[in-house]
Amino acid sequence: MVGIGGSRGIDWTGERCVPWADDVQVIYEHYHRYALAARYTFGRRVLDLASGEGYGSALMAAHATEVVGADIDEASVAHANARYGGPGNLRFVTGSITDPDLLADAGKFDVITCFEALEHVEEQDDLMRLVRNRLAPGGVFLTSTPDLLVYTHEHGNENPFHVKELTEPQFRALLGGSFEHVAVLRQNVAVGSVMTGDREHGPILSQQLRRTGEDSWAVGTGAPHTYLVGIASDEPVEVPAATTLLDPDRALLGAVADAAATPLRAEIDRLTAENGGPKSQSRRLIERYRTRRRQAEGPVAITTSEEPVVSVVIPVHGKWSYTRRCLQSIEDSGTRVPFEVVVVDDASPDESADLLAACQGVRLVRAEENLGFLRAVNFGASHARGELLVLLNNDTEVRPGWLDALTEVVRGDGEIGLAGAKLVYPDGRLQECGGIVFADASAANYGHGDDPDDPRYRAIRDVDYCSGAAIMVRRDLWERLGGFDQRYSPAYYEDTDLAFAVRAEGFRTVVVPDAVVVHHEGVSHGTDVTAGVKKYQEINHKVFAEKWATALAEQAEPGTSLWLARQRIPGRTQREGEFVLVADVVIPTPDRDSGSVRLRTLLDQLVAMGHRVVFCPMDESPRQPYLDQLQRAGVTVLLDSAAREQFLHEAGSRIRLALLSRPTVAWHLADRLRICAPRARIVFDTVDLHFLRLSREAELVERLGGAIETSTMLHQRSKLYRELELALVRACDRTLVVSEAERDLLADLAPGAPVSVLSNVHTVGPEATPDGRPGVLFVGSFDHPPNRDAAYWLAGEIWPLVRREVPEAVLDLVGHDPTNQLRTLEGSGVRFRGWVADLAALYDTARLAVAPLRFGAGVKGKVGESLAAGVPVVGTTLAFEGMRLRDGEEVLVGDKADEIAAAIVSLLTDDALWSRLSRAGQTAVTAQFGPDVARAALTELLA
Structure with missing residues (x-):
């Protein structure tokens, strides 16, 4: 047996279990895991990773040949050696459970345990490699972790030391990546009754008891869980169907965890499997159907404007079926901005010109001879009337919102000269989300082949260029540049050249991911770079490299990481800007x-x-x-x-x-x-x-x-x-x-x-007046405990005092995530408004705001927001902490219910006081919390 000696060398903090912990639930959970592990350690060499205080290692050492405990905390290791170690079969060492050299010379272990440590480790694969390297053939690994969906999401636990919690499927996958045989038990501390029989084998019956009323209960099946316990090996291991750890001398105090059984899991799995077929196959089938249907259809009617803001220019050389689909998609996209469609028939060899002439809403411009793509675009743009040009290939299909998204971005920023759409292949893969040009004039489509919905391809970004299949450019800038440079005729590199010319004029080129356009790449010019128009792709690469040699010298070298190569500081010509990670x-x-x-x-x-x-x-x-x-x-x-x-x-x-x-x-x-x-x-x-x-x-x-x-x-x-x-x-x-x-x-x-x-940031509104402001406002997120407490105190104790003096006064409680108990506060001049998306209308009608906070920390956003809107605030000393606001000058302060009530009544009845506090509050916010203050602080951080 292992002796116990020494004093308590570490404290019980609530995170690391110790035998003298006052939280009996923690004792039950941790000892149960080691009791289970002890079933596998008789006569074996055992390694206990993250051994902590050492009680678990000592428990296993009672029947093991040798136990080595390893922990990163030196104080815990020193305590464990003093309390449990000695000349026997148990010792403790200091080391990280992700260090590949930990106990490298100690030989193989038959059993390795690692309880309640996985969630503390970001590099979980490193931990698994260590386990594999230290475990003997056929050895057993036991580990545990909280179930992310239950521990965090359902129970709402927030543990600052957990860096990577796992769901049960993720936990199984982690173990399954290293071992042939994996079993997972679900653990929960429970209060109830246990029946034991005299038969060694038999079914396990788990039931749970729930109160259904004040005088009634119901019995159900299953058992809730909070933690997952894994048992893994390359050999089959006997795993108990269920295991209990009983404490017959002490009852568990406190609340019992809610049942977490998920009766619909099997149904969800079934539906997921049933509906998880390949997206690309479905898209291809739909695409074939659309192609065959539309090939047989005639002209299209498009709703356009005689006073367009945007002119959409589409060059066409045959391939009517694609052109029709493009036009129909424009009509179906539901565009709000006024636009026109100018189609250039570039001497089409088929019936395209006649069909286009019959398309209502389309301005048809005919070329007397085949101009080629580049010259056809320039020809069509010369007929445009809108302030913005969109150059659109006929082998595209636009998605709803595309044109509004492009227009909003370009018109919203005078520095943007060119904006491109996010191009998607018909099978759903991403073609590009902006383009990158390297120093040798080679180019790359950012995100090519990826999922277009990946968050990396959702941000508006400055780019080197955007494919000319769907780009917007300011018409005055286009005309100043002379359109596409004709040295690139008939096609290729004209779009890249345009973007570089736009940059040279001091404008930005951006990609707008909300503008989604499907592009049937290769329809117009094919894919053979040695023949036809496609051969100009290689020829014009050299032309471009010669023209922009100076600018290319500032580009990233070929082979540079795309994360780096794609970066551009908005509005500047330098290639590589600073990253800020938030x-x-x-x-x-x-x-x-x-x-x-x-x-x-x-x-x-x-x-x-x-x-x-x-x-x-x-x-x-x-x-x-x-x-x-x-x-x-x-x-x-x-x-x-x-x-x-x-x-x-x-x-x-x-x-x-x-x-x-x-x-x-x-x-x-x-x-x-x-x-x-x-x-x-x-x-x-x-x-x-x-x-x-x-x-x-x-x-x-x-x-x-x-x-x-x-x-x-x-x-x-x-x-x-x-x-x-x-x-x-x-x-x-x-x-x-x-x-x-x-x-x-x-x-x-x-x-x-x-x-x-670096405090809160508020923009001050126009000067306010007291007229037409009957309401009193409390604003706060009710999932934050200080706000819940303040709302109870305000409605329950303070507001009745206000109503004695001003019976018609009405208090609005505004905030999200209210509890049912909070909703009971409504009545007697209290209105519960819940979540309001835009508070501006409420501030416009509020006479004052109240912040009766009794605990908390930091600067209170609700105070600054109200003062910025010109609404005076009554609050506690704590509510105004750190804001340099003076009682009677910018705000009114009270820390008792009657003091706060009196201040509220004063502001409800005294217009002169109200006006003085309103103006002073806005002045104070500008000085302390204005945007310029925050910008200066950020500039200092980046200095």
């Missing part, structure tokens, strides 16, 4: 929370400053419409870890700034960036100090006489975040906080660490 937990949702407003504003400012901005959300779900909005703003979004790793591998050396929002994200990425992006300035953006917010919430619970378990849990979480956040403050190149108060606090806690203030 990461946060989720894609910003600026109409739902103030933190997202701040982040989205910073992203927009970085793009406007001319930087190439890449955004990485740790949550990989494509939140719409916010993802599309961000990409349309020119931000490249990398939704999955594979894309992020590719970016870091190919372009990490060019990252100039890495802005990591929130401690979980910074902890996840900072070390990786040190390796992959050695030039990058790594900035930890706290958003707010999490440990401070949690500590204040715990103190409020205690002050109000709340449950001791709740305050204890909050204090533990605060301690965890304090350790994490201060470590990041010391490790990162700079830390951002949103207030001077938080900067001063960090100066005391982490002396010498560089900390700057």
